[in-house]
Each structure stands twice: as structure tokens, then as C-alpha cells.
Amino acid sequence: MEIQELIGIVKEHGVAGAGGAGFPTYAKLDKRAEAILLNCAECEPLLKVHRQLLEKYAYEIMETFALIGEVLEAKRTIIAVKEAYKGTVEALQANRHSYPKIEVKLLPEVYPMGDEVVLIHETLGITIPPGGLPIQKGVAVFNVETIFNIHKALKNNGPVNAKYLTIAGEVTAPKTVLAPVGMEVREVIQAAGGITVKSPVFIMGGPMTGRVVSSYDCVTKTTNAILVLDRNHKLVQRMLSDVSVDMKRAMSVCCQCEMCTDLCPRNLLGHPITPHLFMRSATSGVGAVHQDLSPFLHTFYCCSCGICELYACPQDLSPRRLITQYKNGLRGKGVTPDKEVKYKEPLSLREYRKVPMERLTARIGLTEYNQEAPLVDTLLQTNQVKIKLAQHIGVKAVAKVKKGDTVIFGSKIAEAADDKLSLPIHSSINGEVIEITEDYIIIRNSNERM
Ligand code: SF4
Ligand code: SF4
Incomplete structure (x- = not known):
């Protein structure tokens, strides 16, 4: 495959970094990359998405990562994973014979190992200059779900319109689920059996870098977790302080x-x-x-x-x-x-x-919540989604539907901004567009089968 073809597929399917700031992935596909790293450090407490995906889909993710390495003509293709993620490491070892060029680097169980600059130093011994980008030193870093999304794009399994995320904290049964982009927080957490405290506060993202959100806030392409904690928890008090x-x-x-x-x-x-x-x-x-x-x-x-x-x-x-x-x-x-x-x-x-x-x-007072959160791969169902037009770094997408339009699961509802760092957005349910603003599109489910 030629690099321009890969870039085109990745962009058309709306693939952004599945976590962090959501850097449009097509812009990282650059032949200056002499080494590509798969980041499975996943270092914030309670988060489990990437290690679980890599354990379950090791073959598919390695296949896609190896392909990217070939297309970019990278000298080194390295999966960096914490040694503590035993099941994930075993899954990688079991598939290594299929991809002998992929190296596996085992990382210590420390924070913030998933920070790109730290990860690159730990894996390659290279220091990225302050304020610089990894590509300046010939490195490109991708996270696990991002590569899984490229895998799905290459296999015609559709664009990025759903997100894996861990639900943890004060919930009955912590889980990692697959939620439609645009689904409300209060609906998503029902998948974990409901809330166990009277005054819950919702944190979107990890406990170290996440932010307090309303229960009406919505899942985006970068939502890695929803944590539920009591309002009096010290972490919440810290986040809410003036x-x-x-x-x-x-x-x-x-x-x-x-x-x-x-x-x-x-x-x-x-x-x-x-x-x-x-x-x-x-x-x-x-x-x-x-x-x-x-x-x-x-x-x-x-x-x-x-x-x-x-x-x-x-x-x-x-x-x-x-x-x-x-x-x-x-x-x-x-x-x-x-x-x-x-x-x-x-x-x-x-x-x-x-x-x-x-x-x-x-x-940070989270030991009691550090429990299993099994991965459940079935897409959650919802009747309505509010899909943000800015879900990635760069220029937000431009709506291409209008109020009253009927859209289907996976159809493009917003185009990438012309000639800018930008990505298209796709519908995550079947339904009718009921509201469009400069910031989001709301779609109500038409109750057809997704
Ligand atoms: S948050 Fe604090 S510890 Fe982390 S990089 Fe900034 S100054 Fe350093
Ligand atoms: S007391 Fe001041 S110098 Fe010491 S760790 Fe806190 S902020 Fe830093």
C-alpha cells in the first residue's frame, strides 16, 4: 500500500488519537518516522481500555501496526507495554511469530509512562526537545485503540463513531464498554449497574488529567474513562476548588x-x-x-x-x-x-x-476502586446522541447535514475543514437530525436496527 492511500483511508474514517488531545492520525503518517511506537503504557490509575483491547485483539492490532511500519518504511516497529499487564504481554508473545519484525518493550509500572515524551525516552533513549514533536526526532507514537480503529477502517468495518471507555469508581460493576460517540454520561454509566453514592460527581478521563463534567456531557472520540466519585472525595474536592x-x-x-x-x-x-x-x-x-x-x-x-x-x-x-x-x-x-x-x-x-x-x-484515594473492569464489546444502545464537531486538535469539522435529514449509522455528518488539520465526523446511530449548532449535531434514533 502507498502512504497516500493509507493517509486517505485514515482521514476519511475520522481516525484521531483515541485519548489525550485527539491528534488527527493521518497527520502522523510521515515517512520521516524511523521508529514507530505503539503506546500501551496506559498509566493513569483505574483506566484499562488499551491493555484490554491489545489483549483481546493482539493479532489484528499487530497486523495493522506492522503494515503501518512497512508503509512508512520505519526501521523499528515497537510495542511498548507495561510488564504488569500480564494478559496483554502473553497475547503479544503468542502472536509474535506472525510479526517477527515487531519488537516488544516492557515498561515499569510507574506514572506518567504513557506521556509520549517519557515513553520515547524510556523506549528509545531519545529526548524530545521541549515543545517539540516526536517526528522531529524520527519517531511517531500511536495508541492501541487508534491502531484498532485503523484496522477497522482498512477492513471496511466503518468509521470512528464509537469509543471504548472504562467506567469505574462508585458504580455497582465497573466495566469497559463500547459507547456510541455522542452518548450522554448518565446513560453510559448505567452499563456499569448504576451509581452507588447519593452525591455523585463525574470525571471524564483519568483521575490525574480528567475533568469534572455534567451527567449530560457526551462521549467523544477521546473519552477513555468515566469515573464516578462521591462529591466529598478528596480528588473531587481538589478538582472543584477555586x-x-x-x-x-x-x-x-x-x-x-x-x-x-x-x-x-x-x-x-x-x-x-x-x-x-x-x-x-x-x-x-x-x-x-x-x-x-x-x-x-x-x-x-x-x-x-x-x-x-x-x-x-x-x-x-x-x-x-x-x-x-x-x-x-x-x-x-x-x-x-x-x-x-x-x-x-x-x-x-x-x-x-x-x-x-x-x-x-x-x-489519591483510589485503591478501593482499583478493581477488574471486564471488557464488554457490544455497542451500547441509545435513542439520542449529541455529537461534537470539535473532537480533535486542529480545526473543527463542518456540518454537512441539515435539520430534518435522516442519517444512518456510520454516515458522514460533517466534513473535515478544507486544507486544514481536521477530520470528518460520522453518525453513531440511525436517526433524524433534530438540532445543529456551530458546536454539535443532535440525532434522535429512528428505532431502526443499527
Ligand atoms: S504537572 Fe507538574 S509535575 Fe507534571 S509536568 Fe507539569 S509541572 Fe511537572
Ligand atoms: S510546598 Fe511549594 S515548593 Fe514544595 S512541593 Fe509544594 S508547591 Fe512545590
Whole structure:
């Protein structure tokens, strides 16, 4: 297969990174990639999608990944998986004879191993420059469900209009399910037997990087998990707290112990992000500390992993939230990261400062929820979906249907924006378009068989 044909299929089927920011996958299919990595680190507590998919569909995913390696003419094709995912590792070993060129790299059970920059360093020993992209160093990283979606696209099993996600926390029976894109959170969690607390709060994504959402919020192509926790859980209290209170607390009790910087995974790789210096400058006011703006400008190199605030800080402060607020403020004023910023060699102490998953899970109060969440592959059913037009990085899709149109499962309802980094969107149910706005399309089920 030629690369342009593969790019065309992947784009037409709306394949975006199935997690994280949802980078349109066709844009990663680049012959500069000398090494391609399959990311099965899946490092946030309670999430299980990628390891389960790779265990169940090892052959299909390896077949597709090997094909991508051939099309890109990559020198190395590597599956990076945590050693702790025993069933997944066994499934890979059982299929390795079919794909002898695929290497398997076993990773330690630490967080944030799934961060692309950390993963690349751990697997290949290469450091991606601060603010840079893996392709600059000849690497492309794909996650497991993304490759599974390419597999389905190549086998004519349709476009991306459903998402695997783990339902965990305060639910009767945690599960990993396949939900139509656009299905409401409150409906999805019924698949896990319902909620077990009176005051539930819903977190979309993992406990480290997810966000609190309403029960009416909807599944997108990047939703990896829905966690249900009690409103009084400390993680929820942290997520719901006011950032202005975070700043006042930082002003009063940050003792400059540097633990946040000592354990920051990007700082440990030599990147110029120093959360303790940011906290010092932010709480003292710009100009009060040597007129040095670098702690603010270096916020661009934070990956928002949350180690500083959910694990490292002995004072329970929130460097990550404050850093994110500053970073967004700078972007809003048109400031962009310096791509030529200097960085150092990874710290020799890095190996001893990795954060074990078990301790992290305990520290954020989730040990009791770290249970089995079996994968159930049957597509959940719903009568209505609200499908967002921006589900990926880049320019949002442009609706091509109008109110009153009848659409079918898998039909294209929005086109990729012309000549931009963008993807089309497809219907996840049969039904009638009942509402279109600039941000979403609502489809009501016509009760035909999907
Ligand atoms: S770990 Fe907490 S107290 Fe220590 S320097 Fe960082 S923010 Fe301040
Ligand atoms: S969230 Fe904190 S620990 Fe993580 S990269 Fe940013 S500053 Fe470092």
C-alpha cells in the first residue's frame, strides 16, 4: 500500500488519537518516522481500555501496526507495554511469530509512562526537545485503540463513531464498554449497574488529567474513562476548588521545598519546567524576583501530568492548576513557546524518582476502586446522541447535514475543514437530525436496527 492511500483511508474514517488531545492520525503518517511506537503504557490509575483491547485483539492490532511500519518504511516497529499487564504481554508473545519484525518493550509500572515524551525516552533513549514533536526526532507514537480503529477502517468495518471507555469508581460493576460517540454520561454509566453514592460527581478521563463534567456531557472520540466519585472525595474536592483559593494557599504555605520540581517527570528529562520556581515567582508577583520571566514562560513545557500537586507537594498545593492558568493566559495573549529553548541531559537521579502506580493510586484515594473492569464489546444502545464537531486538535469539522435529514449509522455528518488539520465526523446511530449548532449535531434514533 502507498502512504497516500493509507493517509486517505485514515482521514476519511475520522481516525484521531483515541485519548489525550485527539491528534488527527493521518497527520502522523510521515515517512520521516524511523521508529514507530505503539503506546500501551496506559498509566493513569483505574483506566484499562488499551491493555484490554491489545489483549483481546493482539493479532489484528499487530497486523495493522506492522503494515503501518512497512508503509512508512520505519526501521523499528515497537510495542511498548507495561510488564504488569500480564494478559496483554502473553497475547503479544503468542502472536509474535506472525510479526517477527515487531519488537516488544516492557515498561515499569510507574506514572506518567504513557506521556509520549517519557515513553520515547524510556523506549528509545531519545529526548524530545521541549515543545517539540516526536517526528522531529524520527519517531511517531500511536495508541492501541487508534491502531484498532485503523484496522477497522482498512477492513471496511466503518468509521470512528464509537469509543471504548472504562467506567469505574462508585458504580455497582465497573466495566469497559463500547459507547456510541455522542452518548450522554448518565446513560453510559448505567452499563456499569448504576451509581452507588447519593452525591455523585463525574470525571471524564483519568483521575490525574480528567475533568469534572455534567451527567449530560457526551462521549467523544477521546473519552477513555468515566469515573464516578462521591462529591466529598478528596480528588473531587481538589478538582472543584477555586483556582483563586489555590493561589492564596500557595502564597501562605509554599515552603519552597522543591519536591514538585524534584519529582516533575519533564524536569527529570532535562526540560526547563521548574514548578517550585514558578510558585515562587507567581506568589511573589512578576518583577519581585529578579525581573526573571522564565518561570512563567517555561510553563509551556509542563505536560499537566499532575504529579506536582497530586503526589509531590507536602502542603497539598496545586502547582499544575496555577501553571495551566498562566499557560492559557500567555496563549490568550499570543505568546508562543520558544522552540529553541535550552534543555539539559536527563537527570541521573531520574531512575530513582519514578512514581510507582500503587503508591500514586493510594495517595489519591483510589485503591478501593482499583478493581477488574471486564471488557464488554457490544455497542451500547441509545435513542439520542449529541455529537461534537470539535473532537480533535486542529480545526473543527463542518456540518454537512441539515435539520430534518435522516442519517444512518456510520454516515458522514460533517466534513473535515478544507486544507486544514481536521477530520470528518460520522453518525453513531440511525436517526433524524433534530438540532445543529456551530458546536454539535443532535440525532434522535429512528428505532431502526443499527
Ligand atoms: S512541593 Fe509544594 S510546598 Fe514544595 S515548593 Fe512545590 S508547591 Fe511549594
Ligand atoms: S504537572 Fe507538574 S509535575 Fe507534571 S509536568 Fe507539569 S509541572 Fe511537572
